[in-house]
Amino acid sequence: MNKRIILAGLLIALASAAAGSMQKRAYRITRQTLEDKIRGGWAGQMIGVSYGLPTEFKSNGRIMEGNLRDYQNWTPERLRSAISQDDLYVEMTFAKVMDDAGLNATTEAYGEGFKDSQYSVWHANAAARRLLNLGVKAPLSGHPKYNAHANDIGFQIESDFIGLMCPGLPREANKYCDRVGRVMTYGDGLYGGMFMSGMYAAAFFESDARQVVAAGLANIPAESGYGRIIRDVLAWSKQNDDWRKTWQLIEDKYNRDDDTCPAGALRAFNINARLNGAYVALGLLYGQGDFTRTLEISTRSGQDSDCNPSSASGIAGVMLGYSRIPAEWKAGIDALADEKFSFTDYSFNGITASTMRRALKVIEGVGGRISGDEITIPSQAPKAPKLEQWGMGTAQAMLMAGDAAWSWKGEWIEAKGRDDERQYAGKAAAGAGREAEVKFTGMAFALLGAFGQDGGRADVYLDGARAGTLDAWTPGRGRTNDTALWHAYGLKDGAHRLRIVTRDDADARSTGKRVALFGLISYANKAAGQ
DSSP states (O other): HHHHHHHHHHHHHHHHHHHHHHHSEEEEEEEEHHHHHHHHHHHHHHHHHHHHHHGGSSSSOOOOOHHHHHHHHHOOOGGGGGGGOOHHHHHHHHHHHHHHHHHEEEEOHHHHHHHHOOOEOOOHHHHHHHHHHHTTTTTTTGGGTTTTTTTTSSGGGTTHHHHHTTTTTTHHHHHHHHHHTTTTTTTTTHHHHHHHHHHHHTTTTOOOOHHHHHHHHSSSTTTHHHHHHHHHHHHHHHHHHHHHHHHHHHIIIIIIIHSSSSTTTSSOOOOOOOHHHHHHHHHHHTTTTTTTHHHHHHHHHHHHHHHHHHHHHHHHHHHHOGGOHHHHHHHTTTTTTOOOOOOOOOOOOHHHHHHHHHHHHHHHHOOEEEETEEEEOOOOOOOOOOOOOOOOOEEEEEEEESSSSSEEEOOEEEEEEESSSSEEEEEEEEEOOOOOEEEEEEEEEEEEEBBBTBBBBEEEETTEEEEEEEEOOOSSSSOOOOOEEEOOOOOSEEEEEEEEESOOOTTTTTTTTEEEEEEEEEESOOTTTT
């Protein structure tokens, strides 16, 4: 038996032991301690996102070296930037639905609460909100049939509030994650939220970061792509004292071909939930309960390096409690503790109080006891959900609108656009009968184009058969950052022909009938780690 198999077995045993230890005892905690830990979780998120904000996606596929504090010019006033960060205000949208509709709110209710939001959104969230506004109800708004970003980081950075209201209760956390997370994700995208909330749930009663990460792993299917990367991080961190060696192992195995998001295709940019989740785990495992070290490692790992330290520091903040977070990091919180986060009804004090109320309801709902200052929480072992996986494969080619693979009929004019990483030059048309055709090889594709308030419609034909209708309209509320006009996966790996025929109609809310095409990304084989 080789060392890898032995080590994998030990890690599964560790996760099982974490689950078993939770089954054996009831937890006891005072109201003051519970509130202190909830407060620490929210403060940790604020500190992490503020600290990492200047580095976001500025270090892709490489470790950020140098003195981060000098680079960022950190001061307590920097915490004010957390007030306007999507890492916080988006999850508060769902907390508001829960506060208003109760703990039994449905996935469709969370979708309705999100649909009319006014803030900027990206990737999985952008696609979901657009779909919701086109009448695709949740959970279909998060299903990969409709949402090309269903494995992206969206729900992973919005699940913190669930873990914070489920102290020691990982199954309850998964129950709420399953309802909320399906608004914008599926499979590994959903498991990202379950992994994070599972770690939060464990952090209330666990001081060993390795046990916290193992508890999060026990909350998701071990055989999933997300489960595999976290198992590897746990194994490699056992073998290597230097976190940079483990980071490189993650990079070599998972980053190169892992991201199917169009913005990351054939680039170092990676918004996939599991890679960024691995960086959260890396910060916790090598931070070993040290708040500053956890913060720095999760930031230095790169990619979504404001979201990742926000999650890692939030979990560390629960482990420590607000009272034990180093003063240098929380020094700016008191000054804005009653200031509302953008687009929300909550301040730092308000969301802490709201989370505390929900936590007490959750505890009572599972048979816990609240007697004066003393709270008893029944033991609850993690239970992973049924495995669900999907993938586009590995990006192999980008066929831009000017390439020979494309042909055009009718009147098309020049069109420009961009996403997080690229600027595009394509072609646009309005009205019926304009055609575009592209030939490609692979097992999946993403058609790139522009969404807008003047968007129109087009019929889509794949290999001669009608595949559906694309709708390029998107609501004007907030910025909706997405270029995946149409996608399909699970095709026979080989040659294909995609034809787009514009129509003379549009959504009733559209100001035009414009369809703009930038290109196509083809995918083949399986994604890294699958």
